[in-house]
Structure formats: structure tokens, C-alpha cells
Amino acid sequence: LPLFRPSSPWQNGAILFRSPDGKPWPYQPGSSKQTTWIDLLYARPGSGKSVLSNAINLALCLAGGIQRLPRISIIDIGPSSSGLISLIKEALPHDKRYMAAYHRMRMTPEFSINPFDTQLGCRYPTPQERSFLVNFITLLGTPIGSDRPYDGIADMAGLVVDELYKRAADDGNPGVYTSGVDEIIDGLLVEIGFVKDSRTTWWEVTDALFLAGFTREAILSQCYAMPLLSEAAAICRTPSVEDLYGKITAPTGESLIEAFSRMISAAVREYPILSQPTRFDLGEAKVVSLDLDEVAKSGGDAASRQTAVMYMLARYVLARHFYLTEENVSDMPASYKTYHEKRISEIREDPKRIVFDEFHRTSKTAAVRDQVIVDMREGRKWKVQVALISQSVEDFDPV
Numbered sequence: 044l045p046l047f048r049p050s051s052p053w054q055n056g057a058i059l060f061r062s063p064d065g066k067p068w069p070y071q072p073g074s075s076k077q078t079t080w081i082d083l084l085y086a087r088p089g090s091g092k093s094v095l096s097n098a099i100n101l102a103l104c105l106a107g108g109i110q111r112l113p114r115i116s117i118i119d120i121g122p123s124s125s126g127l128i129s130l131i132k133e134a135l136p137h138d139k140r141y142m143a144a145y146h147r148m149r150m151t152p153e154f155s156i157n158p159f160d161t162q163l164g165c166r167y168p169t170p171q172e173r174s175f176l177v178n179f180i181t182l183l184g185t186p187i188g189s190d191r192p193y194d195g196i197a198d199m200a201g202l203v204v205d206e207l208y209k210r211a212a213d214d215g216n217p218g219v220y221t222s223g224v225d226e227i228i229d230g231l232l233v234e235i236g237f238v239k240d241s242r243t244t245w246w247e248v249t250d251a252l253f254l255a256g257f258t259r260e261a262i263l264s265q266c267y268a269m270p271l272l273s274e275a276a277a278i279c280r281t282p283s284v285e286d287l288y289g290k291i292t293a294p295t296g297e298s299l300i301e302a303f304s305r306m307i308s309a310a311v312r313e314y315p316i317l318s319q320p321t322r323f324d325l326g327e328a329k330v331v332s333l334d335l336d337e338v339a340k341s342g343g344d345a346a347s348r349q350t351a352v353m354y355m356l357a358r359y360v361l362a363r364h365f366y367l368t369e370e371n372v373s374d375m376p377a378s379y380k381t382y383h384e385k386r387i388s389e390i391r392e393d394p395k396r397i398v399f400d401e402f403h404r405t406s407k408t409a410a411v412r413d414q415v416i417v418d419m420r421e422g423r424k425w426k427v428q429v430a431l432i433s434q435s436v437e438d439f440d441p442v
Contacts, residue, residue, distance in 0.1 A: 048062060048064060048066060049062045049063075049066075049068065050068075051068045051069050051070065052076055053069045053070055053071050053074065053076060054069070055069050055071070056069035056070045056071035056074075056102070057071055057072070057102035057103070057105045057106045057107070058070050058071075058072070058098055058099060058101075058102035070102075071102070071106065072099050072102055072103050072106075072394075072396070072428060073103060073106075073113075073394045073396070073426070073428050078423065079419070079422060079423045080396075080422065080423075080427075080428035080429070081419050081422070081428075081429050081430075082099070082428070082429070082430040082431070083430075083431050083433075083436075083439055084096060084430065084431070084432045084433075085432070085433050085434060085435060085436050085438065085439075086434070087434060088434060092400075092432050093123035093124065093400065093432070096117075096124070096398055096400070096430060096432055097123070097124060097126065097127040099430070100115050100117070100124075100127055100330070100396065100398070101127060101130070101131075103115060103394055103396060103428075104131060104330065106394070109393075109394065110392070110393075111329070111389065111393055112131075112142055112143075112329040112330060112393075113329065113330075113393055113394040113395065113396065114329050114330075114364075114365065114390070114393050114394070114395045114396070115329070115330045115331070115395075115396045115398070116331055116333075116358075116361030116362050116365075116395075116396070116397050116398070117331065117332040117333070117361075117398040117400065118333055118335060118354060118357045118358060118361065118397075118398065118399050118400065119332050119333065119334050119335070119336075119398075119400045119401075120334070120335055120336050120339060120400055120401040120404060121334065121336050121400075121401075122145075122147075122334060122336075123400065124145065124332040124334075124398075124400070125145045125332065125334070127330075127332070128143050128144065128145040128330065128331075128332050129143075129145070131143040131330055141326055141327060141328060142327065142328055142329045142330065143328065143329070143330045143331075144325060144326075144328040144330075144331045144332070145331075145332045145334070146323070146325075146331075146332070146333055146334065147334040147336070147337065148316075148333055148334060148335050148337060148338045148353070148357070149337050149338065150314070150315060150316055150337070150338055151315075151316070152315065152316070152319060152322065153322055153323065154316050154322070154323045155315075155316045155317075155318075155319040155320065155321055155322045155323060156316055156317065156321055156323050156356055156360055157266065157269055157271060157272070157317070157319065157320055157321045158175075158176060158179055158272070158317065158356060158359060159176065159207065159208075159269045159270045159271065159272070160265075160266065160269050160321055161265075161269065162367070162371075162375070162383065163249075163253070163258070163261060163262055163265060163379060163382070163383070164249065164250070164253060164261075164265070164375060164376050164378070164379035164382075164383075165374075165375055165376070165379070166208065166211070166212040166213065166246070166376070167208050167212070167374070168204075168208065169366075169367065169371045169374070171363075171366045172363060173201075173204060175355075175359055175363070175414075176200075176204045177197065177200045177201045177204055178355070178410055178413075178414070179352075179355055179356075179359070179410075180200040180203065180204065180275065180307070181196055181197045181200045181410075182351060182352065182355065182410045183272075183306060183307060183310040183352070184196045184199075184200060184302075184303050184306045184307065185306075186306070187344045187345055187348050188344035190409060193293045193294060193299060193302060194291070195288055195291050195299050196299070196302075196303060198288075199279065199284065199287075199288050199299065199300075199303060202283070202284055202287065202288075203275050203278055203279055203284065203303075206278050206281060206283060206284065207270035207274060207275060207278055208270060210270065210274075210278065211268065211269060211270045213244070213246055217244040217245065217246050217268060218244060218245045218267055218268050219241075219242065219243065219244055219245075220239060220243045220244060220245050220247070220248050220267075222239075224267060225263060225264070225267075227260060227263070228248065228252070228260055228263065228264050231252060231255075231257055231260055232248065232251070232252075235251065235252075235255045235257075237251050244268065245264060245265070245267045245268035246265075246268050248264045249261050249264045249265045249268060250376075250378065252264055253378070253379065253382075254378060258382070259326070262324075263324070266320040266321045266322075267320050269320065269321075271318060271319070271320070272307065272310065272311055272317050272318050273311045273318045275307050276304045276307040276308045276311070277304075279300050279303055279304055279307075280300060280304070284300065285300065288300055310352075313349070314349070314352060317352075317356070323360075325360065325361075329393075331361055333357045333360070333361065335350075335353050335354070335357060338353045339353045339354065339404055341404060347407040347408060348408075350404050350405065350408060351405070351407075351408030351410055351411055354399075354404070354405055354408070354411045355410060355411055355414065358397065358399075358411075358414060361397070362395075362397050362418075362427075364390055365390065365395045365397075365425055365427055366425055366427075367383075367386075367387045367390060367391075368387065368391070369384070369387060369388070369391075371383075371387070372384050372387065391425075391426070393426070394426060394428070395425065395426055395427045395428065396427070396428040396429075396430065397418060397427060397428070397429050397430070398430045398432070399415065399429075399430070399431050399432065400432045401432065401433065402431045402432060402433040402438055402439070403433045403434060403435070403438040406438065412440060415429065415431070416440070416442055
């Protein structure tokens with residue numbers, strides 16, 4: 044008694060809520076008592092949504108029986124999650140503090156993120172990475188203020204992605220290694236006795252560093268072997284793309300290839316962080332918050348587009364490893380298989396959580412909404428929890 048007091052299905056949990064009459068109500072995020080883990084948080088500004096989100100994220104880190112720190116990715120507007128990150132950082136031993144990271148994104152070269160980066164050693168993207176790239180390039184190839192791209196752009200984006208990777212692979216026209224780009228890599232190559240000539244490629248450097256046991260430096264070196272967004276504007280004029288799409292005319296009167304090339308060139312100009320090799324490196328961080336306040340503006344059509352691009356990019360950078368499976372390993376180069384098998388089995392075991400704060404900012408961007416709904420529908424298979432935080436229940440789609 045009393046019979047009508049709410050009781051919790053959890054016997055114990057890492058977070059304690061209170062029932063309306065003040066009784067402790069335990070809750071364990073990501074437990075097997077729920078079939079899927081989707082949290083929608085909404086309340087007026089200043090009601091404590093971010094505090095609640097931080098408490099749930101901390102509870103995930105303090106859950107009983109976990110072997111390692113869970114993987115938590117927070118896409119934030121403003122610094123509300125920076126307190127949680129510093130709390131976790133201070134609680135970790137000195138040599139493990141890199142596992143929690145908070146970054147405020149800016150449109151400057153040191154935050155460059157190349158969306159074409161693949162898993163270490165892989166010349167081609169995994170199927171999930173490829174489908175993200177096709178969506179992403181389709182988004183960049185959609186006229187500002189329009190809901191959908193011109194007919195044929197989405198198909199062409201897939202072909203352009205394939206051609207870019209073909210050209211960057213070993214048997215195509217891979218990037219040639221140049222000394223002086225990264226002093227650490229240059230020094231290590233001398234140390235391991237690597238013999239280079241005028242035709243040495245970045246891929247050969249990456250393989251040599253990895254085989255010598257310098258995994259972190261191999262990841263840095265691979266960034267220079269990857270195709271870049273700026274090359275997409277040129278590669279759409281190659282014969283293989285011209286033959287299929289050269290005769291289609293866009294509604295603007297120009298050919299589809301010219302329209303695509305123009306919009307990609309505009310994206311390279313508008314978003315300088317997309318068109319250079321990756322310099323913004325999360326390393327081995329597990330609990331990461333990206334603050335998009337400076338790069339995801341609200342306002343007119345151009346601001347909505349920029350917000351969409353930045354949310355897509357942030358979600359990709361933070362969560363691209365969540366969706367790796369053991370099947371992906373079979374497509375990877377032989378020398379990297381053992382490394383990826385161990386890594387993927389750890390990722391599969393760990394609880395994973397993606398948090399989108401200020402979700403109303405994505406209301407005009409179908410690409411981001413579609414991606415989030417896919418994450419929600421398929422999250423259970425990958426042990427991924429999804430949390431959306433906004434100010435009104437109307438901010439969430441009916442689905």
C-alpha cells in the first residue's frame with residue numbers, strides 16, 4: 044500500500060528518479076528490459092533537459108558490470124554537456140583522460156573533416172559509409188531552399204563516390220607521398236628504415252607504419268591518401284560519368300553535370316572544413332561532445348542548409364564506427380583483419396548512445412531526420428540508444 048503508487052520494472056539501476064510522491068524509482072538506460080532504447084525529452088527552455096540527459100549519460104558510464112567506458116556521442120548546441128565531459132575526464136586516470144573529449148566546432152582549417160575517410164587500411168568504404176556519402180553528396184547537390192535534388196543527382200552521386208575511390212586506390216592514381224607534410228610521419232619513416240622514391244604513395248606509407256606497430260600515425264597518414272570533396276567537381280566530367288548523365292538537362296537550363304559541379308564547388312567554398320584532409324581527430328575518445336553552436340545557425344534557407352550539413356557531418360564523425368560488423372572484416376586488406384576483428388568485437392559489446400540536443404534545429408532538413416529515423420529503427424541490432432532533446436512535442440516527427 045498505497046496501491047496506486049508507480050513502481051519501477053527495474054529492481055536496481057544506475058540512475059534514481061522520483062515518483063510524484065517522492066519514492067525512489069530506479070532506471071537503467073540500455074538494459075534488456077526494453078526492446079529498443081529511444082528517449083524523447085521535451086520541456087520548456089530552462090526546465091533541466093540537458094541536466095537530465097547528462098545524468099542519464101553519466102549513469103551509462105557508472106552501470107554495473109561494464110568492461111570499458113561506453114561510447115557516447117553528443118551533438119550539442121552550446122556548452123551544456125561540457126560539464127559532464129570534464130567530470131568524466133577528472134575521474135579517469137591521467138593516461139586515460141583522452142577517452143572523454145569536448146570540442147566546439149568552428150569553420151576553420153584545424154577542424155577539417157574529410158567525409159571520405161575510410162576505416163584504417165581500407166581502400167573502399169563499407170556499405171553503410173557509402174550510403175552516407177551518397178546521401179551527403181545528394182544533400183550538397185540540392186539547390187538551397189529546395190526540398191529535393193534535381194532528377195538524376197542521387198544516382199550520379201553514387202557513381203561519383205565509386206569513381207573517386209577507384210581513382211584513389213592502389214591500382215588507380217593514388218596520392219604520392221611528399222615529405223614535409225607531417226613531421227611526425229617523416230621522422231617515423233626514417234626510424235623504421237622505410238625506403239622511399241618519387242613514386243611512393245601515401246597508401247604504402249600507411250601500410251608500412253601500421254606493420255611497424257604505429258597505428259595512430261598510420262591513421263594520420265591515411266588521411267592524405269583519401270579522395271577529397273573538391274575532386275568530386277572534376278571527376279563528374281570523366282567519360283564514365285559523362286556517358287550516362289551528359290545529355291540530361293537540369294531545370295536551370297544547364298546540363299546536369301554542370302549543375303552538379305557548380306553546387307559541389309559552392310559547397311567547397313562555403314564549407315572550408317569539408318574540402319581538406321582530416322585534421323580534426325577524435326583519436327580513441329569514447330565519450331565525445333561536439334558543440335555545433337558556431338556552425339549550425341538558425342535563420343534563412345542558407346542557414347538551414349548549413350545546419351543540415353553540420354548535423355550530418357557530426358553524426359557521421361561520432362557514430363560511423365557504431366555500425367561495423369564482423370562481416371565488414373572480410374572486405375578489408377589481409378594485414379589489417381586481426382586489428383579490425385578485435386576492435387569491432389569490442390565496439391559490438393559496448394553500449395552506444397547518440398544524443399541530439401536542440402533537435403528543433405533540424406526541422407527543415409529531411410536528410411538529417413531520415414538518418415535519425417534509420418538509427419532509431421535499426422538501433423537495437425547494433426546496441427545503439429538514441430536520445431532526442433527539444434522544447435516541444437511537435438518538434439518530433441509523427442513516426
